[in-house]
Amino acid sequence: MVEAYPWQDSAWKRLTSRNNYAHAYLLHGPIGIGKRALSERFMASLLCHGQINLPACGECKSCLLLKADSHPDIYLLEPEDADKAIKVDQVRNLVSFVAQTAQMGWRKVVLIEPVEAMNINAANALLKSLEEPSGNTVFLLVSHQFSRLLPTIRSRCIQQACQLPSKAMSLQWLAKVLPECSEDQRVELLTLVSGSPLAAVKMHAQGVCEQRILVVDGVKKLLKRELFATQLAESTWKDIPLLLLFDWFYDWSSLIIRYQLTHDKNYLGLSDMRKVVQYLSQKSAHGKVLNIQDWILAQRQKVLDKANLNRVLLLEALLVQWVSLPGRR
CATH class of the missing domain: 1.20.272 (Zinc Finger, Delta Prime; domain 3)
Structure with a gap:
C-alpha cells in the first residue's frame, strides 16, 4: 500500500468525507510533500470494491490488480520524458480511454502529474473530458505550481490544497527515515528544500x-x-x-x-x-x-x-x- 504520511490526515479526511465523489480533483501544493502518494491512496479508495469512503481494503480483485500495476481502469498521464511537456497527442489518447466503459464494471480513474506540464494545446484538448467525463470517470490532477494552471482547468476541479507540514513534524519524520544523519544535517536538508520532507530525502540521496x-x-x-x-x-x-x-x-x-x-x-x-x-x-x-x-x-x-x-x-x-x-x- 502507498504510505500515508502523518501530515496528510486532514487532507485525506476532506477528500474522503463527501457522500458523492466529484468528477475531478486538483491536489496542489509545494513539491516534496507527498501529493502523488495522497492521490494514489485516494485512487485506490475510489477503485476498491471492498469498502466505501475508507482506505482501500487491499484484498479485493481491484486492489490486487492495483498492487500488480495491471488495473485496466487506470490511466496515468505524465510527460514522456523528464522535464518535458505533456503533448496534445497524449491527451487525445487519454480522451479515448475516458470514452470507454470501465472493464471492472466500476470506476475509471485518470491521474495526471504534473498537470502544469501540459502545453496550451494539450490543456485545451482536455477541457471537455474534464468538464463532462464519459462514464464513471474521476480525474485526479496533481500540481506543483498552481499559478501556472489555466483558470479553465482550475474551475473544473474540486481543489484540495496540500500544505507543508510543520518543521517539528518534518524533523520527527526525517529522524525515522534518515537515522544516519545528525539533527543538524536534517535541519540543513529541510532548510535547503524549503521545508519539504520528501524533497529532503530525495536531495540527501x-x-x-x-x-x-x-x-x-x-x-x-x-x-x-x-x-x-x-x-x-x-x-x-x-x-x-x-x-x-x-x-x-x-x-x-x-x-x-x-x-x-x-x-x-x-x-x-x-x-x-x-x-x-x-x-x-x-x-x-x-x-x-x-x-x-x-x-x-x-x-x-x-x-x-x-x-x-x-x-x-x-x-x-x-x-x-x-x-x-x-x-x-
Missing part, C-alpha cells in the same frame, strides 16, 4: 549537501577573485542542477535584501553563507540586489518553461552579476 559545499566554496573563491566565472560554469558546477543553483542564489539575494532592511543577524540563513550574505549586504547597492533577483526569477521561469538555453552562458551571466554586487553603492 542525490548528494545535495556535497553539492552545496561545492557551490558555497565556489562563490567564496569567486568573490575573492581566486576563481573565474567561466571555471565554475564550465567544469566545477557542471553536474549541479540549474534550478537548484537558481534557487540558492535567489535565496541568498533575498537574505541580503532582508538584512539590508532589518540588520537582524537572526535572518542570515544557513551558517555556511552567513558571513558572505552579511558582507554583500553591507557592500552592495540595494537596487543592484533587486535587479539580480529579478533576473534570476526571469531565467528560472525560462528553465521551467523548457526554453532552449545555453547553460554555461547562463551561469556565467549569473556569476558576473554576482561578483559585481560589492562595489560603488
